[in-house]
Amino acid sequence: MKVNKWTERFFGTPLFEPLVTFSYIFPLLYLMIFLIVPVLSMLLIAFTYDGNISLHWFKSILMDSYYLQVPPHGDFAQKLTTSTGESLYLIRGIDFGVVLNSLVVAGLVTLFTAILGTVFAFVIARYNFKGKNLFRIALFIPLLVTPFVNAYVIKQMFSEFGLINYIFHEILHVLPFRIKIDGLTGVVLAQSMAYYPIVYLNAYASFINIDPTLEEQAENLGSKGFRLFRTVTFPLALPGIAAGATLVFIFSLEDLAAPIVFHGDPLAKKLMSYQIFSKFIYGLGERSPEIAALSIIMLILAVIAFLGIRKYVSLRQYAMLSKGGRWKPRISKPKPWQALLIYLTLLPVLLLTIFPQIGVIMLAFSERWTTTVLPQGFTIDYIKEMLLNPDVRRFIVNSLSYSGAAVILIILLSITSSYATSRFKGILSPILESMVILPIAVPGIVVAMGYFYFFSAVTPENSPLNPTSLYGFNPALVLILAYSIRRLPFAARSVYAGLQQVHISLEESSINLGASRWKTVTGILMPLISLNVFGGAMLSFVYSMSETSVGITLGSINMDQAPITAFMKEVLMSAAGSINIAAALGVLLIVVQITAIVVVNIITKQRYSFIGLT
Amino acid sequence: MVEVKLENIVKTFGETVALKGIDLHIKHGELFTLLGPSGCGKSTTLRIIAGLDFPDSGQLHFDDEDVTYKSSSERGAVLVFQNYALWPHMTVYDNVAYGLKVKKLPKQEIEKKVKWALELVKLQGYEDRYPTQLSGGQQQRVAIARALVVEPKLLLLDEPLSNLDAKLRLEMRSEIRRIQRELGITVIYVTHDQEEAMAISDRVAVMNIGQIEQVGTPKEIYEQPKTEFVAAFMGKTNVIPAEVVERDGDKVTVEFEGLRLDGLTYTGENDKVVVVIRPERISLHPIENAVSITGKVDLIEYYGFFIEVVGLFGERRIIARTINDRDVIGLRPQGGVTFYIEREDILVLPKTL
Numbered sequence: 001m002k003v004n005k006w007t008e009r010f011f012g013t014p015l016f017e018p019l020v021t022f023s024y025i026f027p028l029l030y031l032m033i034f035l036i037v038p039v040l041s042m043l044l045i046a047f048t049y050d051g052n053i054s055l056h057w058f059k060s061i062l063m064d065s066y067y068l069q070v071p072p073h074g075d076f077a078q079k080l081t082t083s084t085g086e087s088l089y090l091i092r093g094i095d096f097g098v099v100l101n102s103l104v105v106a107g108l109v110t111l112f113t114a115i116l117g118t119v120f121a122f123v124i125a126r127y128n129f130k131g132k133n134l135f136r137i138a139l140f141i142p143l144l145v146t147p148f149v150n151a152y153v154i155k156q157m158f159s160e161f162g163l164i165n166y167i168f169h170e171i172l173h174v175l176p177f178r179i180k181i182d183g184l185t186g187v188v189l190a191q192s193m194a195y196y197p198i199v200y201l202n203a204y205a206s207f208i209n210i211d212p213t214l215e216e217q218a219e220n221l222g223s224k225g226f227r228l229f230r231t232v233t234f235p236l237a238l239p240g241i242a243a244g245a246t247l248v249f250i251f252s253l254e255d256l257a258a259p260i261v262f263h264g265d266p267l268a269k270k271l272m273s274y275q276i277f278s279k280f281i282y283g284l285g286e287r288s289p290e291i292a293a294l295s296i297i298m299l300i301l302a303v304i305a306f307l308g309i310r311k312y313v314s315l316r317q318y319a320m321l322s323k324g325g326r327w328k329p330r331i332s333k334p335k336p337w338q339a340l341l342i343y344l345t346l347l348p349v350l351l352l353t354i355f356p357q358i359g360v361i362m363l364a365f366s367e368r369w370t371t372t373v374l375p376q377g378f379t380i381d382y383i384k385e386m387l388l389n390p391d392v393r394r395f396i397v398n399s400l401s402y403s404g405a406a407v408i409l410i411i412l413l414s415i416t417s418s419y420a421t422s423r424f425k426g427i428l429s430p431i432l433e434s435m436v437i438l439p440i441a442v443p444g445i446v447v448a449m450g451y452f453y454f455f456s457a458v459t460p461e462n463s464p465l466n467p468t469s470l471y472g473f474n475p476a477l478v479l480i481l482a483y484s485i486r487r488l489p490f491a492a493r494s495v496y497a498g499l500q501q502v503h504i505s506l507e508e509s510s511i512n513l514g515a516s517r518w519k520t521v522t523g524i525l526m527p528l529i530s531l532n533v534f535g536g537a538m539l540s541f542v543y544s545m546s547e548t549s550v551g552i553t554l555g556s557i558n559m560d561q562a563p564i565t566a567f568m569k570e571v572l573m574s575a576a577g578s579i580n581i582a583a584a585l586g587v588l589l590i591v592v593q594i595t596a597i598v599v600v601n602i603i604t605k606q607r608y609s610f611i612g613l614t
Numbered sequence: 615m616v617e618v619k620l621e622n623i624v625k626t627f628g629e630t631v632a633l634k635g636i637d638l639h640i641k642h643g644e645l646f647t648l649l650g651p652s653g654c655g656k657s658t659t660l661r662i663i664a665g666l667d668f669p670d671s672g673q674l675h676f677d678d679e680d681v682t683y684k685s686s687s688e689r690g691a692v693l694v695f696q697n698y699a700l701w702p703h704m705t706v707y708d709n710v711a712y713g714l715k716v717k718k719l720p721k722q723e724i725e726k727k728v729k730w731a732l733e734l735v736k737l738q739g740y741e742d743r744y745p746t747q748l749s750g751g752q753q754q755r756v757a758i759a760r761a762l763v764v765e766p767k768l769l770l771l772d773e774p775l776s777n778l779d780a781k782l783r784l785e786m787r788s789e790i791r792r793i794q795r796e797l798g799i800t801v802i803y804v805t806h807d808q809e810e811a812m813a814i815s816d817r818v819a820v821m822n823i824g825q826i827e828q829v830g831t832p833k834e835i836y837e838q839p840k841t842e843f844v845a846a847f848m849g850k851t852n853v854i855p856a857e858v859v860e861r862d863g864d865k866v867t868v869e870f871e872g873l874r875l876d877g878l879t880y881t882g883e884n885d886k887v888v889v890v891i892r893p894e895r896i897s898l899h900p901i902e903n904a905v906s907i908t909g910k911v912d913l914i915e916y917y918g919f920f921i922e923v924v925g926l927f928g929e930r931r932i933i934a935r936t937i938n939d940r941d942v943i944g945l946r947p948q949g950g951v952t953f954y955i956e957r958e959d960i961l962v963l964p965k966t967l
């Protein structure tokens with residue numbers, strides 16, 4: 001065999017190596033066919049008008065005051081009177097039109113979560129106070145995903161006679177009137193409460209990774225207190241904070257659960273994600289260029305945020321200059337007033353934000369929750385029903401099998417892509433590297449729309465693979481593919497990190513001793529990274545189980561084969577069953593997630609920060 | 615300018631006792647060096663003086679003020695970190711200007727001073743670079759400029775030249791010396807390079823595992839080491855374990871490998887001793903009234919401007935150094951050789967290692 005210029009250029013191997021070539025080609029083709037092409041097929045529709053290439057649909061969106069409303073409409077808060085004659089402020093937010101509303105909501109959620117996450121991260125990274133470990137554990141609770149029901153509990157908390165009014169109006173009397181939060185404000189609130197730990201985790205990692213001598217030097221030159229934080233600590237943690245905040249921005253933009261829960265208020269419907277979703281649901285079978293155009297706008301916003309942060313973070317890789325040395329972590333005991341501040345402000349916020357998950361559990365075990373502060377009447381009927389009623393159990397079985405199948409694909413994809421990009425640097429490696437994490441930036445509803453157009457175009461009419469089929473569409477394949485794409489970044493990051501821990505000389509020496517590439521990978525490499533593969537697979541599995549966007553759109557076309565989330569959405573939107581059963585499914589998801597976290601932490605002995613961007 | 619006094623400073627990190635009771639008295643405007651092997655506690659001592667660590671017990675005074683627990687930001691004892699600790703998110707200019715901005719100096723003055731400091735370390739023109747765009751040596755010089763620019767009353771340097779090439783190191787060394795004299799500041803300098811310590815310091819403290827072994831001028835330390843450790847640490851030297859076999863007042867006879875050296879001065883109690891002889895004080899020519907030892911030539915090594923003859927005496931190797939290559943004519947490996955040493959050049963110290 002002689003040196004092959006082509007394989008060297010593309011795959012970074014001087015000789016043609018089938019295994020390496022496969023490791024590049026398989027994930028590339030897979031992502032190409034099941035991510036890029038479907039999304040692009042939507043472009044085609046969005047840019048076509050009357051058979052010609054045109055910006056018509058984008059123009060019509062941007063000219064329509066339904067989509068862009070400047071100046072905004074409506075009052076931020078309205079003063080009403082309750083049935084008991086007390087004054088009530090209804091806070092719904094103002095209407096900027098669908099496109100701007102999405103941006104304003106995502107922007108506000110990003111801002112609030114960035115502030116909260118950074119404050120929590122700083123306090124926990126830098127102070128040793130009583131109960132800190134409880135804080136740290138509690139901060140994981142809002143991250144437990146319980147689609148819909150979690151936002152439902154938040155809605156209840158902030159309703160007329162809910163927990164918040166009970167505490168602050170009835171007991172503490174700090175609120176002279178009642179408040180009710182609904183509409184866009186409700187969405188902002190629900191998302192902020194659920195997402196701030198994402199910023200916290202990223203910011204925390206940044207704070208503890210700052211070389212302490214950098215702050216010591218500033219102190220030594222006379223700086224202290226807030227100035228020290230502003231000039232040295234904060235700028236050094238900013239890349240991590242920004243990465244977490246960007247993730248929140250994208251999550252907020254694409255979130256469907258909160259708008260669906262608050263959809264009783266028409267204002268909550270005026271968000272891009274909800275618009276795409278509802279037009280899709282009610283106009284099934286139609287290729288609507290308008291939704292395609294709206295999806296493209298949303299995609300562009302998410303991708304801009306994503307690329308922006310990648311660029312920014314890579315510019316500021318403060319691969320700390322420091323030459324080793326011992327680190328004396330900057331942790332101190334808070335002064336009494338600081339401790340007081342922690343317990344008086346952070347603790348209440350923490351309790352408030354873990355309440356939704358607690359509320360979900362309470363709801364699952366209770367008979368009803370109407371106008372009371374907390375759910376009423378203990379019962380295990382709903383848990384029983386979930387496990388025993390075949391009409392509910394079916395959804396669990398569906399979700400488990402789709403997620404399981406997706407994980408097998410994910411393992412294959414993440415091992416091949418990580419092996420290729422971490423070991424062989426050809427011109428394809430940066431391309432593959434970006435493509436593997438690109439799914440983070442593609443909103444789920446955009447994937448769903450893309451798949452809808454793609455599969456209805458390429459599969460035979462009326463076959464079970466065609467979403468427009470008249471004889472019953474089977475979403476199994478489409479969901480498995482969607483899960484495998486959407487959850488790939490979680491596993492790929494973990495496997496890639498594992499591969500970077502293994503020095504390449506271990507493989508080289510094996511090959512040098514006469515082993516084949518295949519034997520080296522399976523015999524040397526795989527055992528060394530098996531824990532990372534396992535951790536990544538668990539993560540992907542857990543988040544496939546709670547996948548929402550594709551599940552409640554394509555997945556709900558045929559309820560016989562629908563996943564858990566599709567059923568939960570049905571419950572919330574059309575009262576197909578009681579909310580308690582949805583909460584019971586939420587509890588099931590919580591159990592699955594906690595089990596996964598505990599098992600992963602025990603087996604791999606590593607702390608998975610679960611959600612990150614870089 | 616400030617006088618620094620450390621009294622019985624003890625510092626532990628968990629189980630490790632990093633400093634076992636340090637006493638030092640550093641005078642006004644002195645360039646004082648802490649010299650010792652890796653891990654002996656030099657950085658810890660410096661950090662305590664800078665106010666970044668606090669001792670478990672003991673006291674620290676600047677002039678008459680007790681500053682043991684004063685915060686670093688108020689001490690004015692500026693430290694140049696061993697790892698430079700440059701802020702990666704600031705340009706060279708902003709790094710250097712930081713301390714001045716903290717002091718709220720007017721902008722023009724800051725500009726002037728930063729310019730002065732960067733010229734001093736030969737980095738003019740680098741103002742807008744970020745630390746990652748600099749070589750190790752350049753980073754180190756930024757760190758030095760950043761400390762000097764605030765004109766601290768006490769400057770603490772933790773191996774500030776370790777990353778520079780030989781030529782630049784010599785230049786910076788004399789530069790630091792010059793600046794220190796010019797500004798009249800007190801400098802505490804940490805290094806593990808004894809040659810650097812000799813060249814730069816007014817006085818040197820030799821440290822060993824958390825303790826001060828000896829304090830003195832470079833000449834004293836070099837010529838009159840008080841302990842075996844100091845003797846061994848101060849460059850390539852012969853430290854020969856031996857035993858006292860006869861005593862007559864403060865004169866003793868010692869023996870090693872069957873060889874006897876008599877008439878040496880020693881007042882210690884312990885009969886286990888080391889004999890310390892500097893290679894350059896060993897002559898290959900007979901000297902009157904000197905002691906002599908005869909053995910075999912093991913090696914002859916040429917170093918350019920000097921030559922070393924390694925003699926083998928029983929199992930023991932002893933090095934002699936000469937700058938005259940005629941001295942080694944007639945010597946060949948395995949052949950016989952005699953070393954001559956004046957008694958006053960032989961130091962007998964109690965064996966402590």
Ligand SMILES: Nc1ncnc2c1ncn2[C@@H]1O[C@H](COP(=O)(O)OP(=O)(O)OP(=O)(O)O)[C@@H](O)[C@H]1O
Nearest residue numbers: 326328627630632651652653654655656657658659
């Ligand atoms: N933060 C710390 N935690 C635990 N042990 C420490 C810490 N800092 C220093 N030590 C220990 O204290 C001793 C002295 O360390 P120090 O850094 O002062 O040595 P040094 O003389 O500066 O060494 P070097 O020349 O390698 O810089 C060492 O044994 C070290 O392991």
Ligand SMILES: [Mg+2]
Nearest residue numbers: 656657658696
């Ligand atoms: Mg040190």
